[in-house]
Amino acid sequence: MRFGVVVFPGSNCExxxxxxxxxxxxxxxxxxxxxxxxxERVDCVILPGxxxxxxxxxxxxxxxxxxxxxxxxxxxGAGGLVLGICNGFQIxxxxxxxxxxxxxxxxxxxxxxxxxxxxxxxxxxxxxxCRPGQVLKVPIKHGDGNYHVDPEDxxxxxxxVFRYSEADGRVTPEANPNGSMANIAGLANLEGNVVGLMPHxxxxxxxxxxxxxxxxxxxxxVRYWEERGPC
Amino acid sequence: xxxxxxxxxxxxxxxxxxxxxxxxxxxxxxxxLGLVGLMxxxxxSYKTSKVHLAKLPNxxxxxxxxxxxxxxxxxxxxxxxxxxKIESHNHPSAIEPLxxxxxxVGGILRDIITMGAHPIAILDSLRFGLLEAPRNRYLFAGxxxxxxxxxxxxxxxxxGGEVYCEPVYDGNPLVNAMCLGLVRTAGIIRGRAEGPGNxxxxxxxxxxxxxxxxxxxxxxREFDEKAEERRPSVQVGDPFLGKLxxxxxxxxxxxxxxxxxxxxxxxxxxxxxxxxxxxxGTGIELELDxxxxxxxxxxxxxVMLSESQERMLIIARQGGEEVIARIFxxxxxxxxxxxxxxxxxxxxxxxxxxxxxxxxAAALTREAPVYHRPxxxxxxxxxxxxxxxxxxxxxxxxxxxxxxxSANLASREWVxxxxxxxxxxxxxxxxxxxxxxxxxxxxxxxxxxxxDGNGRHCWLAPRLGGAxxxxxxxxxxxxxxxxxxxxxxxxxxxxxxxPEIMWEFREVxxxxxxxxxxxxxxxxxxxxxxxxxTLGQNIYPTPVVGMVGLLDDIAHVTRQGFQSAGxxxxxxxxxxxxxxGGEYLKLAHGLVAGPPPGLDLEAEVRVQALCLxxxxxxxxxxxxxxxDGGLAVALAEMAVAGGEGARGLDVDLAAAGGSRLDTLLxxxxxxxxxxxxxxxxxxxxxxxxxxHGVAAVxxxxxxxxxxxxxQGGRTLVDEATADLEAAWxxxxxxxxxx
Numbered sequence: 001m002r003f004g005v006v007v008f009p010g011s012n013c014e015x016x017x018x019x020x021x022x023x024x025x026x027x028x029x030x031x032x033x034x035x036x037x038x039x040e041r042v043d044c045v046i047l048p049g050x051x052x053x054x055x056x057x058x059x060x061x062x063x064x065x066x067x068x069x070x071x072x073x074x075x076x077g078a079g080g081l082v083l084g085i086c087n088g089f090q091i092x093x094x095x096x097x098x099x100x101x102x103x104x105x106x107x108x109x110x111x112x113x114x115x116x117x118x119x120x121x122x123x124x125x126x127x128x129x130c131r132p133g134q135v136l137k138v139p140i141k142h143g144d145g146n147y148h149v150d151p152e153d154x155x156x157x158x159x160x161v162f163r164y165s166e167a168d169g170r171v172t173p174e175a176n177p178n179g180s181m182a183n184i185a186g187l188a189n190l191e192g193n194v195v196g197l198m199p200h201x202x203x204x205x206x207x208x209x210x211x212x213x214x215x216x217x218x219x220x221x222v223r224y225w226e227e228r229g230p231c
Numbered sequence: 232x233x234x235x236x237x238x239x240x241x242x243x244x245x246x247x248x249x250x251x252x253x254x255x256x257x258x259x260x261x262x263x264l265g266l267v268g269l270m271x272x273x274x275x276s277y278k279t280s281k282v283h284l285a286k287l288p289n290x291x292x293x294x295x296x297x298x299x300x301x302x303x304x305x306x307x308x309x310x311x312x313x314x315x316k317i318e319s320h321n322h323p324s325a326i327e328p329l330x331x332x333x334x335x336v337g338g339i340l341r342d343i344i345t346m347g348a349h350p351i352a353i354l355d356s357l358r359f360g361l362l363e364a365p366r367n368r369y370l371f372a373g374x375x376x377x378x379x380x381x382x383x384x385x386x387x388x389x390x391g392g393e394v395y396c397e398p399v400y401d402g403n404p405l406v407n408a409m410c411l412g413l414v415r416t417a418g419i420i421r422g423r424a425e426g427p428g429n430x431x432x433x434x435x436x437x438x439x440x441x442x443x444x445x446x447x448x449x450x451x452r453e454f455d456e457k458a459e460e461r462r463p464s465v466q467v468g469d470p471f472l473g474k475l476x477x478x479x480x481x482x483x484x485x486x487x488x489x490x491x492x493x494x495x496x497x498x499x500x501x502x503x504x505x506x507x508x509x510x511x512g513t514g515i516e517l518e519l520d521x522x523x524x525x526x527x528x529x530x531x532x533x534v535m536l537s538e539s540q541e542r543m544l545i546i547a548r549q550g551g552e553e554v555i556a557r558i559f560x561x562x563x564x565x566x567x568x569x570x571x572x573x574x575x576x577x578x579x580x581x582x583x584x585x586x587x588x589x590x591x592a593a594a595l596t597r598e599a600p601v602y603h604r605p606x607x608x609x610x611x612x613x614x615x616x617x618x619x620x621x622x623x624x625x626x627x628x629x630x631x632x633x634x635x636x637s638a639n640l641a642s643r644e645w646v647x648x649x650x651x652x653x654x655x656x657x658x659x660x661x662x663x664x665x666x667x668x669x670x671x672x673x674x675x676x677x678x679x680x681x682x683d684g685n686g687r688h689c690w691l692a693p694r695l696g697g698a699x700x701x702x703x704x705x706x707x708x709x710x711x712x713x714x715x716x717x718x719x720x721x722x723x724x725x726x727x728x729x730p731e732i733m734w735e736f737r738e739v740x741x742x743x744x745x746x747x748x749x750x751x752x753x754x755x756x757x758x759x760x761x762x763x764x765t766l767g768q769n770i771y772p773t774p775v776v777g778m779v780g781l782l783d784d785i786a787h788v789t790r791q792g793f794q795s796a797g798x799x800x801x802x803x804x805x806x807x808x809x810x811x812g813g814e815y816l817k818l819a820h821g822l823v824a825g826p827p828p829g830l831d832l833e834a835e836v837r838v839q840a841l842c843l844x845x846x847x848x849x850x851x852x853x854x855x856x857x858x859d860g861g862l863a864v865a866l867a868e869m870a871v872a873g874g875e876g877a878r879g880l881d882v883d884l885a886a887a888g889g890s891r892l893d894t895l896l897x898x899x900x901x902x903x904x905x906x907x908x909x910x911x912x913x914x915x916x917x918x919x920x921x922x923h924g925v926a927a928v929x930x931x932x933x934x935x936x937x938x939x940x941x942q943g944g945r946t947l948v949d950e951a952t953a954d955l956e957a958a959w960x961x962x963x964x965x966x967x968x969x
Contacts, residue, residue, distance in 0.1 A: 009471075009474075009475055009562065009563055010384070010471050010474055010475070012384075012385070012386025012474060012654055013386070013654060015655075016654065016655065016656045019656055019672065020656075023672070049654075050384075050386060051383070051384040051386075051470070051471060051474075053471065054384060054469070054470070054471025054472075055384070055471075056471070109376075109648075109649050110379050110380075110383055110649050110650070110651070111648055111649070112647070112648055112649070112650060112651050112652055112653060113648055139653055141383070141651040141653060141654065143383075200653070202656060203653045203654075203656055205656075206656070208659050208670050208785055209653075209656060209658065209659065209670075210661070
């Protein structure tokens with residue numbers, strides 16, 4: 001299974017995602033330039049975190065017009081895997097590949113801290129190795145992660161995959177770091193091949209960084225792809 | 232009249248004007264005088280500090296680049312090196328905190344990039360007036376937001392720092408930013424305009440009218456009632472452009488076509504051209520018409536003095552310019568030839584085919600005036616400890632909680648939570664412990680960094696204070712598992728035209744130099760910020776030490792928090808009756824009086840050597856420097872930071888030293904370290920301490936839930952860890968909420 005990490009001007013987690021796939025998982029990976037119009041030799045495309053186009057206008061609002069986003073939509077439509085992390089998630093929302101929108105954090109401040117995520121859906125390509133209700137410790141680092149969505153729109157186009165929770169999995173207001181509706185931290189499209197989340201699994205993929213809970217997302221993707229077989 | 236006294240408009244003295252005329256052999260024109268005024272400003276020329284800075288040791292086995300370049304560089308072995316530097320952005324931040332702090336971060340990042348390095352971490356050292364005043368809260372919130380805005384967007388983690396609040400920083404906050412970067416030893420680039428005929432390119436953002444006279448009028452003068460009017464002198468940052476500039480520079484570096492690179496920061500093109508030429512013994516001829524501009528109608532004076540951010544001066548190999556320009560275009564940036572390197576040592580500026588300025592590079596740099604300013608020793612208040620009532624045992628617990636919740640000792644989580652401290656996936660020890668540690672991806676070890684400085688100590692006893700700052704920075708690295716290697720310093724002082732300030736400055740430097748030699752940590756560069764005076768009030772002399780250390784094995788990373796109940800708690804070093812200059816003395820008695828705790832450098836070296844050996848031998852579970860707030864605060868912090876089931880302690884301090892209760896609990900005697908070790912390792916550790924000649928006593932054990940401090944059977948403190956944590960964590964958010 002081959003990974004691609006998209007580089008937008010202002011992306012800043014692309015090297016971290018590359019490192020995760022290349023050094024931690026030991027899988028083939030290459031960078032994809034924002035002006036590329038095709039995703040050749042890529043089975044799973046990662047839209048990394050950062051501040052694409054400086055977050056000008058609105059996080060993700062300019063990046064969604066990048067030439068590569070047409071290819072990403074096509075890839076998703078053809079059943080290819082797409083993972084949007086933080087700014088990558090925001091871009092997926094702006095591009096309409098996932099429902100909803102982001103507001104400023106309730107604190108009106110950037111927040112960098114560990115959070116706990118309860119896995120709500122183990123049927124997606126990126127969570128199939130999780131147990132239902134499993135709790136993952138993964139850090140967030142964002143200023144605009146306050147997720148909002150029209151419930152009907154969500155029901156029609158998406159599935160909730162992660163919610164901010166306590167360490168024991170209880171979903172409480174106190175566990176919600178940014179004001180997100182219903183503690184939503186990540187979601188998938190109905191097909192489960194496109195997943196976006198605000199927390200950064202690439203930062204919790206090695207013991208030396210404080211934990212390895214984040215690995216399961218990409219390990220799930222690899223398993224999914226192997227079971228599905230080459231298309 | 233301006234015509235009569237042309238030097239005044241550019242911040243020069245009449246004497247300096249005469250020197251300028253002599254060096255040129257004629258009257259300078261308006262533009263030339265501007266260039267000279269800028270480069271001879273205190274900020275650019277170091278004319279007052281130079282003679283004293285030379286006393287700092289700057290050589291060592293691992294030093295690849297000492298002072299005089301954009302950053303210092305130390306060797307990490309196997310072809311890898313570490314570039315690092317600290318800089319101040321005090322006055323801009325006082326006027327416009329968000330942009331001032333942000334551009335401070337942007338500037339230090341570019342300093343590291345110019346060396347050919349990839350930035351891996353930022354630390355920041357901040358000082359404000361008391362947070363009870365709304366203006367200081369505004370400055371603090373703005374500065375933190377600015378640092379976060381730039382670093383977070385740029386994608387360099389802000390991993391550590393320090394914050395202190397004292398009335399003397401009212402209206403004159405300090406914002407010092409340090410950056411570390413990794414570079415292949417073979418790929419180190421220097422800020423040198425080598426090779427006559429080579430093209431000089433201006434890369435990055437276009438040039439605008441912002442930041443004109445930032446270096447001369449903002450950074451090199453004290454503040455008066457009109458400080459607010461200087462807001463237009465503050466630069467405006469764009470971290471997005473900064474990130475693009477980084478990527479383009481790294482890509483261009485790898486082509487091997489870069490001869491020299493220099494940041495355009497203070498004094499813009501003027502400084503970048505004259506410094507790169509001066510270092511290489513060459514000249515530069517500029518065609519100003521070629522400088523990409525943000526707005527029409529800019530005069531040559533404005534173009535040469537602009538401090539527009541996110542720009543770099545690149546000296547390229549002849550014929551390489553097109554390849555470089557193509558790389559920058561790919562990142563949406565311009566890199567345009569604006570001149571050539573020449574052989575004759577002159578900085579020539581042409582516009583519209585006309586020569587508008589012609590000044591020797593050396594006159595702007597090496598031949599700037601040098602001053603031996605007069606000094607006068609100052610009397611500072613001295614504490615009469617005998618006359619001070621001791622702390623009543625019944626009050627010990629309340630005072631511990633009070634100190635934990637004081638602005639200077641409370642948790643900094645409110646600050647570092649606003650910084651991305653994880654991007655880069657190297658952060659092995661996050662903010663909140665004694666130092667930050669970044670792992671190396673391609674080898675087993677890592678690098679640790681800490682910033683330290685105690686203005687109160689330095690005001691009370693400058694020489695001792697300077698030495699204490701170096702010792703504490705080194706101790707913070709040591710307890711985190713790293714061997715201290717080298718440092719960069721940011722010297723924040725008042726108005727050097729006052730003899731007392733000059734005395735403080737020289738004393739601090741000499742104290743730092745002594746400690747640097749004892750600890751084997753050379754100074755590879757830094758920055759001096761004078762004129763931190765507002766309406767006649769000078770700040771405390773505040774040298775900030777940014778030290779780096781190395782870990783051979785990342786498994787040596789050691790945290791301050793307790794790991795498991797039952798571990799034995801051991802104090803290294805002796806506690807003396809030291810209350811001078813301390814937090815407790817100030818809070819409990821309203822006194823700022825000295826002298827600060829004395830420092831025995833030999834004892835300091837021994838205790839650090841012991842600690843590091845014990846960590847490397849795998850004997851240590853937790854380690855914490857014992858400094859601000861003393862032993863009781865250090866112990867409580869270890870409990871609060873403890874892991875599940877290890878958030879408490881039960882110790883007897885009878886053997887710790889100190890003949891008074893206040894000095895025992897809250898005295899700030901340096902050269903002390905608190906360790907927690909597995910029960911089976913305790914005996915071995917005490918034996919090792921004996922071999923190193925270090926006093927070591929076992930105080931008690933790690934427990935859970937409560938902080939219990941006894942003295943010979945008498946209970947002094949028995950507080951729930953959760954209550955202390957609430958006071959400690961709640962203080963800053965509460966203060967900032969007003």
